[in-house]
Amino acid sequence: MGENYNFSVTPENPPEINSLHWKHSATNSAIEINQLEVDILNWRVAANSKESVTVKLVNPVWEFISWNDNKLVLPNVIKISDPVNYRGTPTIYIQVSPWRIIDNQIEVLTSGNISISVKPIDFPVNYSHPYLLNGDENELHRSFSNETEYLIIAPSHLASPALSLADMHTSEVNADYQLNTELVLVENIATNATGIDIREYIIQRIENDLLDGLLALRFLLLFGDENDIPPIFNNGDYPSDDFYTTADNNNIFSGNPQLASGRIPVSNENDAWTLVEKIKNYTLYPTSGIWRSKVALVADDMYRSCSFDNGESSHTVNSDAIYDSLNTLLPILPFYGVDYELHSGCAHPDLTGDLIRTINNGVALINYIGHGDPETWAGEKLISKSRDLSLIHPGDNKLAIWIAGTCSFGKYNGENSFMEALLFKEDGAIAMVATTDVVGYTENSNYLKNLFGLSPGSAGIQQFLKGENNLRIGELVMQAKNGNYYKFHTFGDPALRLPFPKVSNTIITGSPNPISLIQEQTVSVNNPEKHSTLLVRGYDKEFPFGTDSLFYTIPGDTYAQMNSDSSQICFRIPIDAGSCDDCATIHMYQDDEGFDGEIQFIADISILESVASSNDEDGPDINVSQNGSPIIEGSAIIPGLDLTISLDDSSGINLMETIGHGIRYAFDDDDLTLISGDEFIYETCSEGKVQIPV
Template sequence: MKKILIILFLLSTLMLSGKMEIIEQNAEQILLRISVDEYSLNEFNEFTELSFPDWNFTLDVGAPNLPVKKINIGVPPDGDIEVNIVSTKITTKNILKPVSPVPGIVESGKTHDYIYNIDPQKYIESNQNFILKNKPYIFRRFNTASVIFSPVIYHSESNEVEICEEIVLEIRISGSIDTREFKPDKVENIYKDFLVNYDQARFWRENIIPEISKVPFEKSDFWYRIETEENGLYQIGRNELEQLPEFYDINDLRLFTMYREVVDVETLAYNFKLTEIPLFIENGTVYFTKERLDDDRLNLNENNIFWLTFGYDDISLPERIKHTPLINNANPVLDFERKIIVNSKNSRNGLDGVIIYPEAGVFDSQSQQLADLHYELNFELKSQADIFDEYAGGSEDPVAIKNYLEETYSNNPTLFYCVLMGSGTRNWGDEEKNKIITYALSSNLNTADDNFCIFTGSNLPSLAMGRIPAKNESEMDFYIDRITSYIQDPTPGFWRNKVLILPDDENKGGGYEGFGYNHGFNHSARAQETGEALNEEIYVKKVMAFEYGFDVFQNKPDARNAMIDVINDGCLVWYYIGHGNDDVLGDEDYFRGSQHMGLLHNIDHLPLFIAASCSVGEFDKLSFDCIAEKLVLHEDGGSIASIAAIGSCSGNQNTDLIKYFLESLLNDITLHTIGYSLLDAKISLGSIYGNSKQYHIL
């Protein structure tokens, strides 16, 4: 019988969509044949929809919705690929209606809806090449080059489509192909699925040493945190200096701060840089000048925090102000406090994961309990407060956590898991729900915990991320007790072999959607497809919403009751497919977090809850807890963990991700964790990662 492994929780020919066959392969060349053997073109309303089962589709709203496949090739550290088309088999078809656009997603009724609007410019500029080569990037020490195969070229002016039913590619690999020492990783199977030439590329891995700036706490035993306010001259006077030990030498003092530096002028991505601030010393008082260092384009508050030290392990001389400042105008510092250095050298090796808790005294004991529970894994525990100090000079900034994780991974190539201990919101502040900071790359993009582990030179996450959305000690204690009981005192029974799937009906706004078997809104078909993909030893119970009638409020309480009965009786996985938002599954109110939690009495049969739906996992709202959060903290049952999207996301891409995830989790003869299987799915479906990134483990 199956049991979800809870740590994030411990719950030669390659087949893709169609067929991809390696005809010949050596270290310098791959000859690849890709066959597109199943597709259809269907007229639906005013558009022609392209049906390519198991293919990914583009995500550019308003552009033609065309199938794509990403092919990843491992290359040497200094290498790249050259791609040549050897042969093609192309069919040309004329269509009466334009190819349907990638839909936009808007709020509609209780949930969301698709809006199909053609962007004329994007149709004119639609890709006219079957093959596109991307720049190399890095994924977990693999230098990776990728090829995007687009089997359909659409000519919008003539309403003509060219379909490449077969293509043979010659891929030449450049660079130093000499083999290097091969050290197996615990997640080798992910790489085997990810890279076409894994058997060769595994010998080309290299450890990338990132250029990460931080406060060098390891160079001295004495550090003092200084807070300031507006720009100007400041003084560190007798009251502050008396806190230093008697043996310090005032002429040995140094002062440091960190500032944000733009590293990408287009996105305004930034990183932190360390700088030493010159001092002026006179009559036992220390003076320094605070001035604007951050780039004004960032629209962020500059760092008001400085770090004073002595006994600094460096042969260079301390920086000094070369002119005499107007010391009579000096401002007093706002705060002066010694920092006790804890585990600052980050010297542990062989780590499997890190657990980040808010600060000393907040979730630190529970973090140790979680690490002890997974005794087979080697965890480092680190406080967010220490990370902010060391990697952002004291600024509360998510880039600090990213830099900490990137450096830790560089020192520990086996690192795979990261657990964030505490809730967080997009409105970071002192509120109870803000325990671990969230990370959105810009103000118009959704929060994504994956952003913490998309390291320099990569566009994919390198770690399996998870967050325990507890707001206070009581909730965290409850969750740790729950997961401990699940692992150490499991409830036996057939329920551990049962998967519940509830697909939304195809009713929307009084009409019907999802015509055609492969349409993203044919939720019933996606449920059937997922059930057929699972191991035959798994009993799949489907509650088909279309089989149930409406009440006077256009809801389906009988479908809800049927679903609740299965959950309370016990199931390993509870999977919903369809429309949703942070409080409701479906316009038909199959489940509403604010009303129906009391119907769940399954404390001894906790499932993994999954929603292939918009916003069911929107955990970053300050004033509201989403369904995914509520389920893992429901006292009388709920779920052992939740996987759901934080924002709007796309039908087929959602179900493709979860189908791959469930196959990895339940079908593989090797038991995998939830974190492993979700990262496996995100990486393997890399061409739709922009959609997969929405999904979090709570």
């Protein structure tokens, strides 16, 4: 007896049709037809014949939604592919469309179920994927292999930096994370090799590896730009490196890639060495601290060409969904256009300034959702290559993974894009996930849900944090793909390990609850030999926008953020916090010199009025330095190099952004700039530091 799977096709929201998008909320993928994004459902099963798979609609209800004025031709409602050999496993792709056209009338599925039956299989499944229905029980894992696990393809003039990266993965990282890595020169594949020549070579390597029934090869890096390693274009439209490893030789533009691939679109050896050394330092000598757990969420506002558009709320809605899924696991830092004042010239200078300072202080990941192009995020230029590249310079190797859920930010062919500039900048990005062309709403939304682990059954960042997977960045990007998501690329090393900690419940051995205002409090932790960071915040705040139809959440006030190498960590809650029940939270982060990070979250901590007297009439001692040298009257300040501000006050530093409190600064006659409390790091219970840009 086979396996049966049932899925509802009843949408939560009414289906919509417009000139750009047919939207159906019960779907999990989308296809593009004549530049129209059409929502569909996609799955895959391990099966060696179409006859072993049955797909039926059960009690379907079709309703008229529009006329087919554009004479559009839709695929069949149910489409079952022939089996293809995907990583050594016979695999069949199933596509179901909730749309059909009858007598020039467009009808949509508004109710019903999909029933999928698969006969029992008598062969092992050599891979896992969130949308593989019958893989778990039969999945076969290779425990150890002497075969190539990571293939790097590079032109001869980039051989030295490519070989250095290969050597790192083969022998320089911890033995638990080593990969048998092989460098192959493009010139040894074919003279003047085309993309198809390179594909044929890679597919032959996969087939040879599969002769023993298992595929050891996991990662592919194309170490060169579009001239040295020509991309394969989807019918001349857009490039995708997925097409180097799709399984169906009869249609290379269908199905998913078999390898977790990445590209370093570099053209010269100097840039290549800059990036390789950056990757090696990030991997072999990681910088310790809670920055490795922080995620910045950036969302476009609701303006198009300086005009308000109520239909532009999805950027905030989708970002807020990511926030809600992660905020009890990691410290999340939202930068939403709707949360900032729009200045003259349709710009958000406050958002841009806050974001760049946050990037320079260090975050593990930056995710953007909204409009964009190869050089900017949003029409309001939330961030711009020409204006902001020189201002982005995170210190101490605190480099972020950038994810751009926008159009064409990863367009490297024929462009000198912002993505490339950040990648090749010594203090830019460690890796980028971006699209090579225009991307549709559903593609972008579903892909990011899969990547962050919001979709049912997905293997994303949320599951990584909970210890359910140990995916590397290229695998994370590949696992998030379901159908026509070929435009999403990993730029950088696909075998880069994710910086995030794992969730733990055993870091804290004792924490105060309730907490008294102003008075010194103590949190006790296990493993004092590790580096710890305590982050104490107020509860989240929900805000309406416009006519209250849009709500979004931002974190509560930061009360304290403290670095420590002790078993006892002290902190204070400022008096402005006020007393409240179940209103404070703690994130406690620990790592071992940047390795093996863990994080614990505690909620519902009450705050009490202090019974102690408070007499705080003196301000803090303030010291300013730049690059380790004190700044005093008459000192020269070097442009482009951050200032370090040290504050020391026996009563603690009030970080709340209330009138008369918080940290503000100005140069000359400029307006005061408020620094978020999240940027200030205590080193003792009374002293800490913050960076400000010059």
